[in-house]
Amino acid sequence: MNKIYIIKLALNLFISLIIIFFTLGCNDSDITKETSSNPKLWYEGPAEKWIEALPIGNGRLGAMVFGGIENERIQLNEESLWAGNKINNNNPESSKHLQEIQQLLLSDENKKARDLADKTMLGTPPRIRSYQTLGDLKLHFNYKQDSLSNYKRELDLATGISSVNFNRGETSYSRQVFSSAADNVIIINISSDQDSQINLNVSLDREIDATIKTLSNNTILMEGQIVDSTQPERGPFGDHMKFSSLVKVINEGGKLFAQDHSLIVEKADEVTIILTAATDYNINKLNFDRNINPSDVCSNIIQKAYSKSFKELREDHITEHSSIFNRVSLNLGNIDNSEVPTDKRLENVINGGKDEGLVALYFQYGRYLLMNSSRYPGVLPANLQGIWNKDIDAPWNSDFHTNINLQMNYWPAEMCNIPETVLPITNFFNELLVPGRVTANEMYQAQGWMIHHVTDPFGRTGLMDGVGWGTSPLAGAWMTLTFWRHYQFTQDKLYLREEAYPIMREAAKFILDFLIEKNGYLITAPSISPENMFINPKDNKKARITYAATIDIQIITELFNACIESSKILGTDTEMATQMQKAIKKLPPVLVGKDGTIREWIEDYEEAEPGHRHISHLFGLHPGNQITKDTPELFEAAKKTIEKRLTNGGGHTGWSRAWIINFYARLLESQKAYEHIYSLLKKSTYPNLFDGHPPFQIDGNFGGTSGIAEMLLQSHNNSIEILPALPHNWQDGFVKGLKARGNFTVDLYWSKNELTKLLIKSNSGGPCNIQYKNKKIQLNTQVGNDYQFNYDLLIIK
Ligand code: FUC
Secondary structure: OOHHHHHHHHHHHHHHHHHHHHHHOOOOHHHHHHHHOOOEEEEOOOOOOHHHOEEEEOOOEEEEEOOOOOEEEEEEEEOOOEOOOOOOOOOOOHHHHHHHHHHHHHOOOHHHHHHHHHHHOEOOOOOOOOEOOOEEEEEEEOOOOOOEEEEEEEEEOOOOEEEEEEEEOOEEEEEEEEEEOOOOEEEEEEEEOOOOOEEEEEEEEOOOOEEEEEEEOOEEEEEEEEEEOOEHHHEOOEEEEEEEEEEEEEEEOOEEEEEOOEEEEEEEOEEEEEEEEEEOEEOOOOEEOOOOOHHHHHHHHHHHHHOOOHHHHHHHHHHHHHHHHOOOEEEOOOOOOOOOOHHHHHHHHHOOOOOHHHHHHHHHHHHHHHHOOOOOOOOOOOEOOEOOOOOOOOHHHHOEEOOOHHHHHOHHHHHOOOHHHHHHHHHHHHHHHHHHHHHHHHHHOOOOOOOOOEEOOOOOOOEOOOHHHHOOOOHHHHHHHHHHHHHHHHOOHHHHHHHHHHHHHHHHHHHHHHOEEEOOEEEOOOEOOOOOOEEEOOOOEEEOOEOOOHHHHHHHHHHHHHHHHHHHHHOOOHHHHHHHHHHHHOOOOOOEOOOOOEOOOOOOOEEOOOOOOOOHHHOOOOOOOOOOOOOHHHHHHHHHHHHHHHHOOOOOOHHHHHHHHHHHHHOOOHHHHHHHHHHHHHHHEOOOOOEEOOOEOOHHHHHHHHHHHHHHEEOOOOOEEEOOOOOOOOOOEEEEEEEEOOOEEEEEEEEOOEEEEEEEEEOOOEEEEEEEOOEEEEEEEOOOOEEEEEOOOOEOO
8 A cells, every 4th residue: 555545544534533523513503404314224124135234334344234133144244355366367369469350340340350359359267256255243142032122223324333223021232333444343232221131142154265263262263265166267276365354252241151163142231242354465466465364464453442442442433434424414305204214215216206315315325335335444446346245256246347337436436525435446546557557568569558347356457258348448548537536526636646647647558559540530449339239230240349439439538638637737748648639639529320319339330239228428428528518419419319228228227227317417407317316216226225236236326326416516517517407306405515626515505496505615726617507607716715605606705
């Protein structure tokens, strides 16, 4: 982990503490209103299925809490517990045949190009292995047989504590579970309002590759090593990642002793369990590192936490967690359904009801999930399931998919004021520069850096999963725009210079080398429009690989413009900036097809699957900013593009639906964006509000959260647009703490669908353009100043 990363984390924590300090000192009536509607998910019974359990996390350690009465299952994750190992999987034949493949594609011989690419470009091996569950912490309780009442299971998003409360006869029992970033542990506290009532058996469990034993009368240790079986398409077999988990039990009153592999608590007043886990993964090596002893790492962590009382652990956790979470509050109306259990609220929506409070809860949940799956002490980005995965072999490996999914994970990061979530992914991608350069060189004989559509913590960057899926040579370039956006929002020049620009620059270098000419245009080849097929008019056959898919042209435009701007800001690389300026002029234009939609490919091909879940050719609308109301022809064509996808069954996966919300927000189609929020809830949301692809895939949660924010505030088009897509149904409300490009913090209030008050805090100073409906103003802001406006954008303070 580099120094800047650590300094920035410390700085973020400091700023957060200052924010809390001032927030606590403030007596605004709106804040009272927010506090009373503290966002919580809650249920009247234990989770039976995993998609009903409640997630906690600290960026590194995750858990799903089921809330069982006699048998509590806490399913555990450690972010780096991955099968596989580090290998170079670049196909050594690739560069020898690249030109031939390109020429075949340019002559519309897609089938021949595909056959050759299958043999010469596909990774060796072509697949990766999976992120794995750590196992389960199992608590078996013995209660007096008595009537059960008042059961409640909840997750408080503001504190990050999942709790279970119920009565057995006259006795009330309570459990609190949280994953503390402050102490790097998971804590479970079990209490009762009467003495000596807690009797339980604590054990750890893992399906494979681990041994579990008690070390003393209060400690359990799990030690393991992933044994990768023979699956040549996924890489070498053998003994790979080592891992450990350590559990310490503290009892107040009663007895605690070891029996077999478990710990037994009898007649205690209160019990606290401290758990941690570690692997021998070393991000700086993108590999396991046998100098790391995971059990020693665990015991150091536990030792520190053990020296604190439960009260201290809890307070430190809440302070750290809420300092991030509480930066944003959202209210979408005065009707408060928080007294209704969350699964019932979702059912009501599935049955056609409206619940704007549930929409606000879903928004906050997206923030909660991102901060808890991508944050220090974690070092890896949020994967397809964040950090929550119950399987040994997860759907799509629970991996890092980079042809939309990983990008979508980070859409809410800046707008929704959790910018520290971008630091692990920045750091990880800077490590990926090393294997990514090798792939650029070995496969494409190009300078710079690139990855394809999927990667893992070992930094495999070859072309994977099949040529039809994996031919995404600009996936890495797309990812780097996440880092550019972090700069745009934070105005952090040090970050731009040291972290964002170096990787953007290398992605641009790769592209400059990779581009070839056809008919005077610079084009990419091979390329796909993820993951759709077209009908090749030459042979009437379906094809995927082609040249210059529209998304490529849009990504290049976006990245080159960002690099040109960065080179001005940093006063560097003028020659390369000129080269990019010239290249942009030679890119093929984005055109409208005969059916009025944006062309997905360079030719006006017929789509083989017109309702495809990917809508890649609208990259320029969102997350890009090339299609705006200032480009009316493309703006209209973008609307038709979505309509065509939808009439053919599009939006059927959670993430695809979430992208549609963002598109409609950018198209200023408030009602359509609103309808698709409800479709996301109705069709792609599980009882614990996890997004369903199906199965569970977290990108839809993050895309949904970003879409809701985009309806309230946008800042991609050189001005801060206030309430750009506010639907009728959100008549009154407020949102506080959203961020806009330029490092502005924005609070806005509206009533009867009209802005009533706007507060802008300038965190970096500088010009600020604001637009609300047809009113536009410009002002020069001073660092640290607050500006308050009325509905007419007149400054009132
Ligand atoms: C992309 C999508 C799939 C899935 C996978 C993880 O390839 O097309 O729907 O989300 O990523």
